[in-house]
Amino acid sequence: MQNTTTLPNGTQVISQHIPGIQSVALGIWLQHGSRHEAPHQAGYTHLLEHLLFKGTKQHSATELATHFAAMGGQINAQTGRELTALYGLVTADKAGELLSLLLEVYLAPAFSEADVVHERQIVLQEMALGSDQEDAILAQIWPSNAQPTLQNATAAMLHDYWRENVQTCRLWITAAGAVRHDDLLERCTELSNFPKGQVPEQQSPQFVPVCHQIDNLSSQVQLTWVFPAPPFASPLLPVYIIANHLLAGSTVSRLYQALRLDRPLVYGVQGRLECYTDAGLWWIQTVVPVQHLTICRQRVETVWQTLAATGPTSAELACTLAHLQARVQLEADDSQATMERLAREAIYLGEIRTPASYLAQLESVGDIREIMQVAWKNRAYFEG
Amino acid sequence: MQNTTTLPNGTQVISQHIPGIQSVALGIWLQHGSRHEAPHQAGYTHLLEHLLFKGTKQHSATELATHFAAMGGQINAQTGRELTALYGLVTADKAGELLSLLLEVYLAPAFSEADVVHERQIVLQEMALGSDQEDAILAQIWPSNAQPTLQNATAAMLHDYWRENVQTCRLWITAAGAVRHDDLLERCTELSNFPKGQVPEQQSPQFVPVCHQIDNLSSQVQLTWVFPAPPFASPLLPVYIIANHLLAGSTVSRLYQALRLDRPLVYGVQGRLECYTDAGLWWIQTVVPVQHLTICRQRVETVWQTLAATGPTSAELACTLAHLQARVQLEADDSQATMERLAREAIYLGEIRTPASYLAQLESVGDIREIMQVAWKNRAYFEG
Structure with missing residues (x-):
């Protein structure tokens, strides 16, 4: 290829x-x-x-x-x-x-x-x-x-x-x-x-705890939960990708259902993984009208705890895998996304993955419950 | 095709x-x-x-x-x-x-x-x-x-x-x-x-003159010039597309050069054409630090008048055509852009253009000076 x-x-x-x-x-x-x-x-x-x-x-x-x-x-x-x-x-x-x-x-x-x-x-x-x-x-x-x-x-x-x-x-x-x-x-x-290129020296990042932020321009509050995540090359990353998708990755995700469809507490909810050579961050973010702040925070906590305790249904997991698989296929047509993927995989993994091997990693994720429980305990960068 | x-x-x-x-x-x-x-x-x-x-x-x-x-x-x-x-x-x-x-x-x-x-x-x-x-x-x-x-x-x-x-x-x-x-x-x-679909009845739009806007959140002013433009299906539209591109369509455009490269008065400048069945709008927009407001407005006016009086150089025109031609080719790979183009052409033109016929229209644009002069006189939607 x-x-x-x-x-x-x-x-x-x-x-x-x-x-x-x-x-x-x-x-x-x-x-x-x-x-x-x-x-x-x-x-x-x-x-x-x-x-x-x-x-x-x-x-x-x-x-x-x-x-x-x-x-x-x-x-x-x-x-x-x-x-x-x-x-x-x-x-x-x-x-x-x-x-x-x-x-x-x-x-x-x-x-x-x-x-x-x-x-x-x-x-x-x-x-x-x-x-x-x-x-x-x-x-x-x-x-x-x-x-x-x-x-x-x-x-x-x-x-x-x-x-x-x-x-x-x-x-x-x-x-x-x-x-x-x-x-x-x-x-x-x-x-x-030009001289032989060097890999830069670096020290571990010093993350600073943050609180949820108040957006002063309106009556909306930006509410964010931040968790440690593994580096780009970690074999654990697929577990986080699946967990993030189940929680916040589509209109069928647990948080979208709880915060937007059942009762529209927020306009949207998003989850994001940001991964580096030696560390990573995972965050879940919503923008909430001030009057819904407390209930929104409670619901996120409840949804999280429930998913961390019981894991996804097999139908949910199948939908998540289908979604991620289709995304990989769609990305294959996109020259810009492919160009960027080649660079990130070469730099972070030292090799270019086949789409099939990446999908196999996602499919082999057995259980997301343990990492969700660990992440919640280590939500060191969030102070409610 | x-x-x-x-x-x-x-x-x-x-x-x-x-x-x-x-x-x-x-x-x-x-x-x-x-x-x-x-x-x-x-x-x-x-x-x-x-x-x-x-x-x-x-x-x-x-x-x-x-x-x-x-x-x-x-x-x-x-x-x-x-x-x-x-x-x-x-x-x-x-x-x-x-x-x-x-x-x-x-x-x-x-x-x-x-x-x-x-x-x-x-x-x-x-x-x-x-x-x-x-x-x-x-x-x-x-x-x-x-x-x-x-x-x-x-x-x-x-x-x-x-x-x-x-x-x-x-x-x-x-x-x-x-x-x-x-x-x-x-x-x-x-x-x-379902019944045979109808084309909706509509009255001509009633455009309202606007002033340039002050963004109260910062020391930046949004400065906009708005001009009448032809409808989507007008044979005059290619002239406006070329004129807009020469003025504001790339980093080599007259306004980008005057406002950003020669001396950075603004962060960027953009020009946009918005076309409907029976009317259209053309606007040129910049976000300007308050202290540069007067000079920015003068420069836009000078640049406009100069281009309207003398027209583009042949090198400028060639660069514009090359850019628009490449854009058409790049769009052909993009399934979403193509799907949207098919719809707009079918609805507004009643037929799907070939890329070659669209490019031929752009290439046949003889002179942009007259429409620029007319547009400037009819900048009815801008009050400085």
Whole structure:
């Protein structure tokens, strides 16, 4: 299914051909994120993401923008806690050119002093407004204090940071769709001048307990339960995926039924798993009108305890497995989702799973009751 | 490319096979929206959308939710000014079952009194919070006053409304992806009991001039220019599409360059065309820090006047056409976007365009200057 090539400097180029479609989703992925910043460099990765498309040594910002616009796809970047990515979606004939331009942006960014001043304003403004970039809950549980360091960042400091911390990362290039592996490899010659990529050093995350939050803008309260979860590569993760889906993953989930269908206490309920190399978080979130706060909290607790005590019915479990199986099949058509999955599996698992092996893991989940009981006892990050 | 069948009652079933993919996006589309509501029934369509998945004469809400969840895709509904749609994305083997269930929801909804009371609360709450469902600008330009009528709506009134105004609509069923046309037709037998669908009567929309808005939650001002635009089927629309793209459609557009790249006055700028059977709106929108309001407004005016006076460079025009061409190609892989395009073209144009004929229309656009000059003179919906 996939072609994987490891270049001399450790970079992996992974492509997956999806027959019948015309587009290619392509990304450059780095194992580098905000958790790898030193305290005096907090926020640099995010600011650098903003600066990336501001020009390179070969092309001005306008020239880059013109090239990307003519490709027609979305070209973008994201920075997270552990990963940074530059990526795009283009028609097949543009995939090689997209990779060359993204590599140029990565290998030879310009970062002028004027751009640093401008984009710093924008980033600080985003932070002041409450960032769209980062999940607000995650920002509370795993805080980073970027504001003061960004105020003092200069172009020279950012260039040093990029050269020393980002260009030395291990790199993954993943592509999915109407892609030719050889075309990608041809575009990677410049990477041979770069040192062997390193896996970053990191310390365990220091999660901070959070309370449920009051949204001051309305009479709605954001009510969140947060639990520890296993890392991405843990064999326990499938148990959490099933448990989360049974609780909050669809309109037939226990919490959706209890909070929305039986009596509409909340507009919706969602559950989410966020997994890293060495840790993970699981949260269940609702937005509740103030007058329903107490009953909503009681119901969540009751629903949780019931499911943790008796487990799902066999019909519920079958519906959950059918849903997750269909989701895997639907994702196989989606070049962007596939491109991202290839990167996360290569980085976190060291291999690309077959959809069948992933589904087999989900199907083999025997019992969710024990982990639900443990999670409830360890809901250390929630203070009601 | 497409298969189209017109059933005896006027319903059109249109499918487009996309080779190589496993999913099917499928929707039931009605030419009915909030503009077809009588004043004393304002808001009914949106409330009814909320009630649709609450059960039918054959299946309870939980049974419906279980069926949909096991399909694994997103099943949803939308109501707009002119169109209502029920739709989903599922794997190929589930397409027939999805169509049967969506038709059941349309033909035999339950709408219990208890559900009306519950969902009315939710809809009124959405309105009070500032709806996510509807574009805030559009809600100002083309207002509807649904709150008082919804307060008094009963299940019996909603049943009558559904039967008299929605089930009598002309219906379009569109599907794209790994779809077999015959499977869809087989599922449509129940439609033969329904009367021939009608095209709704409607009066020309009464647009209301709006001012730029102040966002009270921050020091940001939302600055919007609104212009009249042609209807969906107008041969003039391609001129507006090109003009909008040149002005605000990419990172290389004139306004993005002037407001974001040269000096970051705003975080972003967007242009949007909203087209109906008999009218259309074009708007350019930015969110501006208060201190940049005056200069931002001047720059937009200058950029507009310059482009309207001299037209684009040939390089700019070529980049715009390349971008729009690539977008059409990328959309061809996207079963959901294709399903929606089939519906809009069938409803608004009475035929499905080939991508080549649409691109030829864009390529034949000679001059955007005149419509830009006319639009600026008719910016009746903006008061600076």
